[in-house]
Amino acid sequence: MTSPNWQTIRHHSGDIIRLAVPTIASRAGFMIMMIVDTVMVGHYSASELAYQSIGLAPMMFIMVASFGLLTGTMVVTAYNRGAKLHHECGPVWWRSIYYAIILGLIGLSLSLFGEEFLALTGQSNELVKGGGSIIRILGFGVPPMFIYVASAFFLEGLKRPLFAMYMMVAGNIVNAGLNWVLIFGHFGMPEMGAEGSAWATVGVRTFLATCIIIYVWNLPDRLELGIPNRPKFLFNSGWQAWRQQRKIGYGAGVSNGLESAAFSSMSLMAGVLGVLSLASYSIAFNMLALVYMIALGFGSATAVCVGNAHGRKDFRDMAYAGWIGLGLTMLTMAVFGMGLQIFNAQIAAGFTGDAELAKLAAPLIAFIAIVAVADGGQSIMAHALRGRGETWSPAAMHVVSYLFIMIPLAWYLAHSINRGARGLFESILIASLVSLTLLSFQFWRLSRRDQQRAL
Secondary structure (H helix, E strand, O other): OOOOOHHHHHHHHHHHHHHHHHHHHHHHHHHHHHHHHHHHHHHHOHHHHHHHHHHHHHHHHHHHHHHHHOHHHHHHHHHHHHOOOHHHHHHHHHHHHHHHHHHHHHHHHHHOOHHHHHHHOOOOHHHHHHHHHHHHHHHOOHHHHHHHHHHHHHHHHOOOOHHHHHHHHHHHHHHHHHHHHHHHOOOOOOOOHHHHHHHHHHHHHHHHHHHHHHHHHOOOOHHHHOOOOOOOOOOOOHHHHOHHHHHHHHHHHHHHHHHHHHHHHHHHHHHHHOHHHHHHHHHHHHHHHHHHHHHHHHHHHHHHHHHHHHHHOOHHHHHHHHHHHHHHHHHHHHHHHHHHHHOHHHHHHHHOOOHHHHHHHHHHHHHHHHHHHHHHHHHHHHHHHHHOOOOOHHHHHHHHHHHHHHHHHHHHHHHHOOOHHHHHHHHHHHHHHHHHHHHHHHHHHHHHHHHHHHO
């Protein structure tokens, strides 16, 4: 592959940044909601923060795995747009809505057994009861959340991410207001602590889903996109027409699910270390997850650009889009990481009024500045591979990195040699570097093969 000239770099950089900025804002909006929840619950009570943290761990697995299953919506929409098959975009959205409803009902059903799950992981009776209640409440917000995400992915595939960004701004305002009322008991409401925050989350997710459905249905070019044409879902060739969308989602779902399960297990390991260790780990991990939203935004933009080029059969341009996306992301993550290192103590103090907890969390926040660069880079390469239509290799590489390497290494570092919560983040760094190396090599290999076959 010849090296790209400056014009090519500028074109792809501009395209990715234009798509990434609103997408980052939209993705970050989810994390900002969670961080606001953490900050407000943390200022209410350290023990309530522990209930919230342990309750979010299994719910994050359900959500992130399902987000992966819905990824085919964005990739197939982008492919159809690049191939000028605009009338096929609407049916993609309909199938994703059906899928989101099914996945949402499954997630709701699983959430009813939160206490039983936490008990099996060896948590204390206090965390089992408090965390189980949080899981049960959050379950009611799973179906509307998936409907919103499916529709947002559809808009991103069309290169129209601005509405989702605006909705997340509105959602965060509503969430903060509801938290203030329900956590602390204003306007005659009882003080509900972490449970109040969970109910606020359910309300906001229902609001977001309703608004985005109305928006997509009323798009100005809805007829050209085929939005009124509701396709068959299972019968009369509906299952076959849905095949590519499902196939991409299966790989992304398994990949995201395994990675999320691995990270959820880290929270459980932190819980075994004690309430303060769990709370400090949760604060630092929330900051890592917030910065990771930048990588997810760049990743979605990169996947769309790679998918468009793949639809045009321009394989050289496809490769350029992937590598330029990686460079932009790692540079941006490094800049934000410097902020985490410089302001670690102030960030920790902003999360909690407990001086001992803030002291434990500050050095962890400083360390994740390094973790964020590697973790963001591996995410970009996974998105680039999915944008090309690659299904299972990212999942396999995440299994190796996060299941076979990170989890046993985390236990060894945190418990066997007593490095505590920092040992958990050290294992994330090592696993992310392995994942970045494997995924980058796979994208290089497949891009090179595509270009040789096109000659």
